[in-house]
Amino acid sequence: MRIQHNISLKPYNTFGIDVTAKHFVSVSNISELKEVLSLPEFPAKLILGGGSNMLLTKDQDKLVIHINLKGIDIISEDDNFVIVKANAGENWHEFVLWCMKNNFGGLENLSLIPGNVGTSPIQNIGAYGVELKDTFVSCETISVSNLSTQTFLKSECDFGYRDSIFKQKKDQHIITNVTFKFTKHNHKLNINYGTISSELELVGIKNPSIQDISKAVISIRESKLPNPKVIGNSGSFFKNPVITSKEFEKLLVNFPDAPSFSVSTNEVKVPAGWLIEKAGFKGKHFGNYGVHKYQALVLVNYGGAKGSDILNLSKLIQKTVLRLFNISIEAEVNIL
Numbered sequence: 001m002r003i004q005h006n007i008s009l010k011p012y013n014t015f016g017i018d019v020t021a022k023h024f025v026s027v028s029n030i031s032e033l034k035e036v037l038s039l040p041e042f043p044a045k046l047i048l049g050g051g052s053n054m055l056l057t058k059d060q061d062k063l064v065i066h067i068n069l070k071g072i073d074i075i076s077e078d079d080n081f082v083i084v085k086a087n088a089g090e091n092w093h094e095f096v097l098w099c100m101k102n103n104f105g106g107l108e109n110l111s112l113i114p115g116n117v118g119t120s121p122i123q124n125i126g127a128y129g130v131e132l133k134d135t136f137v138s139c140e141t142i143s144v145s146n147l148s149t150q151t152f153l154k155s156e157c158d159f160g161y162r163d164s165i166f167k168q169k170k171d172q173h174i175i176t177n178v179t180f181k182f183t184k185h186n187h188k189l190n191i192n193y194g195t196i197s198s199e200l201e202l203v204g205i206k207n208p209s210i211q212d213i214s215k216a217v218i219s220i221r222e223s224k225l226p227n228p229k230v231i232g233n234s235g236s237f238f239k240n241p242v243i244t245s246k247e248f249e250k251l252l253v254n255f256p257d258a259p260s261f262s263v264s265t266n267e268v269k270v271p272a273g274w275l276i277e278k279a280g281f282k283g284k285h286f287g288n289y290g291v292h293k294y295q296a297l298v299l300v301n302y303g304g305a306k307g308s309d310i311l312n313l314s315k316l317i318q319k320t321v322l323r324l325f326n327i328s329i330e331a332e333v334n335i336l
């Protein structure tokens with residue numbers, strides 16, 4: 001373990017923003033993590049996973065701790081289920097592929113999401129009708145302030161739409177591993193969300209396996225979302241706003257084509273991408289940054305953009321959406 005100084009964080013964030021970390025350390029085991037957390041010369045810390053859900057707007061003076069804890073273990077299994085523990089620094093998509101290789105069902109719809117296993121509970125990652133919480137059993141954490149270890153069971157995580165206790169109590173707990181429960185057969189397939197079923201039809205698959213679903217999701221995502229290795233981005237920049245049914249009725253008066261998804265008896269979710277597109281931002285270039293041409297929800301860095309430029313664009317979008325539709329949209333991405 002070596003603490004480096006004044007290094008560029010460009011390779012460590014999918015937006016590709018070039019800011020400097022005054023101090024940077026990559027930890028590959030728990031004792032290294034505890035050691036760096038207790039260094040008195042670095043009271044402030046920034047925890048870094050895969051850097052795919054952050055917008056870095058300035059040079060970082062804190063000690064940046066890159067979580068590089070590796071390892072996947074089968075904890076127990078019976079005829080039907082398997083309990084698997086994965087360490088926080090495992091790459092999420094590689095972990096999903098490992099599950100597919102072993103025919104462990106549950107994560108196939110979450111294929112190709114960037115980032116690390118340890119970050120997945122923070123915003124309860126979700127895609128194509130499935131959320132992390134559906135297979136989550138527990139996770140272990142280390143307290144940033146007193147180094148105590150804690151286990152959080154699913155019932156204690158307060159999971160919601162892109163939300164959890166770890167997001168609410170930001171920067172207090174470092175997740176060191178996550179335990180999942182997967183099916184070994186009789187997998188519960190989710191193919192009715194988005195274009196999964198039409199993608200499967202296209203390749204002539206009538207009775208899909210979890211591996212088929214994973215491949216279909218990968219193919220859809222590759223065709224729809226910009227690859228961060230080519231165009232810097234952090235996926236969906238904003239969360240889909242949840243409004244009351246009454247507010248939605250008011251919206252329909254001026255925008256009868258407004259789409260919505262039911263959330264509860266008196267609440268609906270409005271796609272933020274639709275609001276941003278209607279506000280005229282889709283595909284807009286502002287020099288070397290802008291809004292993606294196919295995905296209005298995705299802000300992009302075409303190369304060399306500053307985090308502050310993208311932050312200002314996000315604020316302009318929020319202001320315009322509020323003015324036009326009287327709806328507030330909240331950033332999903334962590335602004336640092």
Ligand SMILES: Cc1cc2nc3c(=O)[nH]c(=O)nc-3n(C[C@H](O)[C@H](O)[C@H](O)COP(=O)(O)OP(=O)(O)OC[C@H]3O[C@@H](n4cnc5c(N)ncnc54)[C@H](O)[C@@H]3O)c2cc1C
Nearest residue numbers: 049050051052053114115116118119125126174175234235
């Ligand atoms: C192209 C693209 C597509 C995406 N698609 C989706 C999608 O479909 N669904 C979805 O939900 N998300 C999606 N995302 C967002 C992102 O992939 C997830 O939020 C992911 O879980 C972030 O993981 P990370 O390791 O990169 O987090 P980072 O960006 O490294 O960190 C995010 C936050 O968590 C903190 N943190 C990091 N590691 C830990 C830890 N071990 N313990 C405690 N705190 C920690 C950081 O300090 C930061 O505040 C997408 C992103 C991109 C770029």
